[in-house]
Amino acid sequence: MNERYSRQILFREIGLEGQEKLLNSRVLIVGCGALGASHSEMLSRAGVGTLRIVDRDFVEFTNLQRQTLFKEEDAEQRMPKAAAAKKRIADINSEVAVEAIVADVNNSNVESLIQGCDLIIDGTDNFLVRYLVNDACVKNGKTWIYGAAVSSYGTTMTIIPGRTPCLRCIFEDMPDAGSSPTCDTSGVIMPIIASVSAVQVTEAIKLLVGDDTALHCSLMQIDVWSNDWHRIKLASPNPDCKCCGHREFEFLNAEVQEFSAVLCGRNAVQIAPPRPTDLDLASFASRLNSSTPVKQNEYLVRFEVAGHEVTLFKDARAIIKGTDDVAAARSIYAKYVGT
């Protein structure tokens, strides 16, 4: 063990004692896209004993520009990301146990997923899952590390229930469907993934070795293209916060209605957002234009992605043709419309 981890043990803040703590830790990685793949690689090389990796998607060629764990062969075989990550980590560090879970994170499984984990690190691409994880972690007193990146900018924050503000203290409500850019509409460059993941993983290692005084205690915002690095110092948790103040776990208890998905006709699925919105179709279409051909009128936007025709209406409802698999349709919606 000492040889493999010798340079990390020499780093005084970790040392032999810290390394032993890492080897005895279990971390849940929620989502194994770009951020999650980067977290998985760094945490496995650092010697975190057990990684539980949950992801619902398959590897695609468009992932390979930034999702460092995956290879062309994974995309050709349409390997589930969690399974491909497990295989690759076995090559990187065979001492790490990987629990690969191919699943959609939802209110029925999120609490069992966090069970037994020392901390949770965010690698997801959608807000609904983050609000669910926030509810589950606040309810169960688990630390989680929020992270998000798109285009050349990203954000991260470490949430220790009872000590720091939670996600809903800062961002009270989830953004409306279709209102935020996604990596599949606005693009993303790998350096922002590496930067946000580096901050998240460093926070994870500090927590696992018990060096809480070194945490950055802020909402950190990074733009690697415009060279802006901001840290907004965080105050105490908001006593009026629904989640950590009043302990009302709306997402966990499904009081906030989830996205509904219904089969409509042959080979098509309709996805509807939890609350009606009034999408600005023109600005949505202009975000899409660079990535895919778009047809648009005042009622809808229609575009094609990966063999699927997506029709998006003004109320943010979408019909996705070319599949009768609800999970696949939800994934396309999250990527191209954004949740």
Ligand SMILES: [Zn+2]
């Ligand atoms: Zn809160």
